[in-house]
Amino acid sequence: MEDDDDDDDDDEPVDVLPKxxxxxxxxxxxxxxxxxxCEERIAEKGHGDCESWYFDQLxxxxxxxxxxxxxxxx
Amino acid sequence: MLGSRQALHRVALGSASxxxxxxxxxxxxxxxxxxxxxxxGYTWTHTGFLDAFDAKAVRRGYQVYKEVCATCHSLEKIxxxxxxxxxxxxxxxxxxxxxxxxxDGPNDEGEMFERPGKLSDPLPKPYANEEAxxxxxxxxxxxxxxxxxxxxxxxxxxxxxxxTGYCEAPAGKVMLPGLYYNPYFAGGxxxxxxxxxxxxxxxxxxxxxxxxxxxxxxxxxxxxAAEPEHDERKLQGFxxxxxxxxxxxxxxxxxxxxxxxxxxxxxxxxx
Numbered sequence: 001m002e003d004d005d006d007d008d009d010d011d012e013p014v015d016v017l018p019k020x021x022x023x024x025x026x027x028x029x030x031x032x033x034x035x036x037x038c039e040e041r042i043a044e045k046g047h048g049d050c051e052s053w054y055f056d057q058l059x060x061x062x063x064x065x066x067x068x069x070x071x072x073x074x
Numbered sequence: 075m076l077g078s079r080q081a082l083h084r085v086a087l088g089s090a091s092x093x094x095x096x097x098x099x100x101x102x103x104x105x106x107x108x109x110x111x112x113x114x115g116y117t118w119t120h121t122g123f124l125d126a127f128d129a130k131a132v133r134r135g136y137q138v139y140k141e142v143c144a145t146c147h148s149l150e151k152i153x154x155x156x157x158x159x160x161x162x163x164x165x166x167x168x169x170x171x172x173x174x175x176x177x178d179g180p181n182d183e184g185e186m187f188e189r190p191g192k193l194s195d196p197l198p199k200p201y202a203n204e205e206a207x208x209x210x211x212x213x214x215x216x217x218x219x220x221x222x223x224x225x226x227x228x229x230x231x232x233x234x235x236x237x238t239g240y241c242e243a244p245a246g247k248v249m250l251p252g253l254y255y256n257p258y259f260a261g262g263x264x265x266x267x268x269x270x271x272x273x274x275x276x277x278x279x280x281x282x283x284x285x286x287x288x289x290x291x292x293x294x295x296x297x298x299a300a301e302p303e304h305d306e307r308k309l310q311g312f313x314x315x316x317x318x319x320x321x322x323x324x325x326x327x328x329x330x331x332x333x334x335x336x337x338x339x340x341x342x343x344x345x
Contacts, residue, residue, distance in 0.1 A: 012273045013273050013282040013284045013287075014284065015272050015284035015286050017238055017285065017286050034102075034104070038245070047246075049245065050247075051106075051246075051262065052104035052105075052106045053106075055104070055111045055257060056104050059105075059112075062111070066116055067117065069116065070290065073284070073286050074281050074290075
């Protein structure tokens with residue numbers, strides 16, 4: 001479903017949302033670093049979960065994506 | 075006067091507490107403390123004080139509901155007749171209703187019978203009852219969506235976020251089998267698999283059916299389904315508030331005018 005390198009792109013419509021999210025990740029370095037640090041911490045400890053830091057990351061990306069997303073839909 | 079031994083104690087205590095408090099540095103603390111993330115406000119065209127639903131979106135949304143969601147989710151409170159003038163014309167709806175079979179009765183012999191649907195019938199339910207719905211979905215009943223836009227914090231924003239929000243579970247989160255991770259869903263583990271894929275539906279008006287587009291349309295449709303009075307409500311609200319506002323101004327002026335005699339009265343006591 002992810003073949004967006006076709007010659008004619010009226011075969012499969014490609015959603016812009018994943019690309020927007022990736023672009024917005026560049027503005028959330030602190031949150032991404034915190035999450036990765038948490039991942040390493042729990043890998044060492046063997047227990048625990050990183051959901052809160054994951055939420056921080058997602059919330060940061062959302063703040064960037066949400067105002068822009070509907071420009072790409074009717 | 076502190077003795078040198080007491081001073082040493084104090085220094086040791088100070089550095090120990092500084093070290094133990096290091097875990098409170100901002101890079102380690104997370105800001106989120108809930109079991110889901112809130113959905114932010116998308117730039118809908120119908121959320122303003124004087125904005126009506128995008129009729130084209132409601133129509134496309136009905137198509138998405140019917141082709142994708144109606145397999146599992148009922149929309150019991152909506153009847154075919156309520157779609158008249160909103161998504162389809164009466165003629166189209168009479169035809170659409172007649173395509174389904176509805177159990178009616180009892181007839182004069184006391185038997186239930188099947189007949190083609192009419193405008194007055196509710197939209198067809200995917201499962202006959204709750205038990206059938208649970209049995210077909212691993213114990214989790216797909217909820218009726220008639221009022222979902224009003225029944226969840228975030229409303230239409232929540233529905234859109236949920237539909238487009240599926241992602242990988244964070245490290246360390248234990249996911250039971252059969253559940254999918256969605257950070258907008260309370261608890262994070264939802265029984266519904268991601269329902270939308272690019273190109274799943276073909277819109278007759280040529281709109282590109284991307285996941286975001288379908289999610290947007292079905293969210294607007296579900297918002298209409300929960301608040302079919304929406305457009306009329308806002309129109310009447312505007313009219314009434316304007317008229318009452320003017321009335322307030324006129325009445326207020328008249329009251330102040332009449333009371334001015336008393337309010338500017340001076341009383342003096344003479345012995």
